[in-house]
Amino acid sequence: MLMAGLDRLDQGITLFGPDLKLVFANSRLVELVGLPQALAEPGTHFETIVRHNAAHGEYGHGDIEAMVADRVAAARRFEPHTLERTRPNGVVIRVSGWPLPEGGFATVYTDITDQRRRELRLEQRLLRQTEDLRRSEERLRLIANEVPAGIAYLDRDEVFRFVNRRFARAYGLSPDAIPGLRHDEVLSAATMARVRPFFARAQTGEALDFDQEIAFPDGRVLDTRTFLRPDRDPDGTPRGFYVLTVNVTKEKEAAAALLQAQKMETLGQLSSGIAHDFNNLLTIILGNLTPLVAKIDDPALKAEMLEPAIRATRRGADLMRRLLAVARRQPLEPAVVDIGETIRTIVELVRPSLHDGTCIAVEIDGTPYAFVDPAQLEASLINLVVNAADACLTGGRIRVAAESDAASGAVMIVVADDGKGMDEATRRKIFEPFFSTKTGTERSGLGLTMVQGFVTASHGTVALDTAPG
Template sequence: MPLESPLTSRAPRSGDDDARLRTITDALPVGIAYVDQDKYYRFANQRFAAAYGLSVEAIVGKHADEFIWRDAMELGDPFFTAAHSGEAVDFTHPARHADGRLLTVRTFLRPDIGADGTVHGFYVWSINITKQKSAEAALLQAQKMDAVGQLASGIAHDFNNLLAIILGNLLPLRDGDLDAALLEDYIEPAIRASEQGAKLTAQLLAIARRQPLRPERVDVEECVDNLLKLMRRTLPPSIGLSLDRRGSPAPLHIDRAQFETVLMNLCLNARDAMPEGGDIRVEIDYPSAPEEADEGRQVRIVVADTGSGMDPATAAQIFEPFFTTKGTGKGTGLGLSMVWGFVRQSRGTIDVESAPGAGTRFTIRLPAAPEVPADTRPAGTPAAGRGLVLVVDDNHDLRQTLCRQLTRLGYSVLDAENGEEALELVEGVTELRALISDVVMPGMSGFMLARTAQRLRPDLRIVLMTGYDGAAQADREGLALPVLAKPFDPRALVRAIEAGGEDNGPA
């Protein structure tokens, strides 16, 4: 059979026509080919041939078995058979490019049917939809996280209020003169359980990117160095741990504690993937040009291991809440979801590369911190436990618990159940020294209350409390106030009051 293109063989054409058709098909962003009834390729454009690392001339005249990978042939055979029988077929399938990349491809097969109904072969159009599929997967992941966020936000405020009441009443008992057995058997376990409940809620909010963060200027190298020193004590001798740094150091503006938790999670997962030993490598790549504008500069942190690795199906699910490859009782499935949530909330990205037997590589990219002037905050901290404090919370039990705590710590206390009532006291009670308010309340939010109170009383010390970061961005804009995440230790509340309103992180 002659090897002329079936795209040009139905009617007489000149050489110029053939050349023009070749130019057109080579310019299209799709792989185009023609296969006859015997599976010989009679036409291929450059994109189709390049996918197999061949020239057009090397493909035309070849049988499919001669250059298509066996696994691809096994996958495509049923569709080829259907096309040969005269059926139009569309299907999506994985494909490995000649350069080794794993692609997702959408292929259309259209039969070439003559006037007498004879099927002479079929046309092939193949489109690389890898980026589209990745975007769809990212969108699906974001939608899942938003659903978790709505669920977590719905319960976090009320749940953390309950935990704050429980801890607020248990801690004074622990600090009181109690029988040692009563303390050990009843009080301490209840406190630990309450604290664990608070951590679980924080994890859910981290997954949903709705946790209150406390960003600060962080020296990445120092932070990673300190964490790796701690990790070395927990790793068996069979696992090596190394750090590689590249570029000019640049700090991050992130929540240091959460960042350390992220790195620890990744290192512990790497350890668990290497029960027989191996290596964990942490890499820090700073922006290559420190003189560039702050916007767009990123610090890249990599945690890579030489462990068992993951297949594509597992790797696609690892950031999903409650998904775990560990056995029952060995993991909650929230660790990597929390990592994902923190990175996204910190305006960064995280990617994973893995293959069975080839280890796993997590790559985090976070924006470098902009340059800031030297710290000019006032030094010194006044003595605790003096002055009149106003507590504002719509939850009666929690409000009374906080009032009792502050009274025991030496403060005089007033309370209000909403923002409107609180503002009347802010205006009318000149002796008021500090205002402590919940963020999420019916009517006036804590941020709105704080803004108005600052305008009325610039000298007033204001501390906010929150069960979750649920207020609108417009509410908090321009406010630099300490925000305590419920439940909290009473000592943290005293430190926030006596810090004189210094910024403990953006509200």
């Protein structure tokens, strides 16, 4: 009854005696390992079965006698063992053996082919998923590195765990050098003073954006916009935050340029709208005042009333012309101009009005010429030199220089002084219409605006380099 029950098992079973002769083998063994029935009879020696298996490729390629000797020697040790082997037909068998108390050993053969196939499919699926994840990470890293923004991730201890290439390069480091560093080991003290309150809010799970000016290690100072987005655990607890910083310097410059253009357009509309009527009125006033000077014999009346009125009328006409020039509603009349000769003429014109202790020097490199409106150029030079003189109230040196660039054909004119200079707030407003650093009724605040308008209309550029002191 016991043997009949063993024959119904789904596993192959063998029993060998101490002399390595077969005592029992169930029918499932014959079917599972492909053993001839004659070899499955009691009394068959273990070595005979092993030799048959080796000869039929059950143990793979190799020397048959060597494979038999190895397996017989292992059997004689009567040690517990478990191994797997794949038959030539692809069936995978687990072989588990253990010694018997009275000598010999029992062995169980289990078909694990389906299990191994499932495991192989699972392994292959994991490998595919791992490869897909690796490729996905590579794509995300590529995207992060190509995005025109600095990207970083800080954990709850405010330690960098990831930065993209652009973020690292901005601070003069490699992307591999930053992870593991704290924020204050990468960002400057000045930057940390500005961003620390925002980082603290981000650590609480708040999403926020802010603009700031950042001075980078390479000396660049850029206007930036930073976005902070929280990262949370599955339960919603903040565990860090992402940082994305974008350079908005050009955007702000464009916005400022647009605002300036809108101001100029408004000024142009205002100026051109009233210029005709205003000039007519000034012509009538001047036409009536001028004959009175010849008819009135009272010197005091002329000096106190008529001459100031005439000067004011003429100044009004000049102011209107400057308004039209600033608004670019007055057409330019360009001609070939000897820049060196024009500068010398203007300097000699202005020199008598310089403050005591102020000297002016002219430096002309070669014989530069330019195709510009002569009158507007002279007015612009007068404005620049007078402004330089005003900056040297207690004495100083003014330098007016010009040189031509043979490659581009452009001419650079420099008006420099060693006066008191101006701060950043003043520098940003210096070209705005009606803005002036001086007081008094003789200051219209249009001089530098007119210079910029003239140079721009002449396809040139104006640059200002100044600092207090």
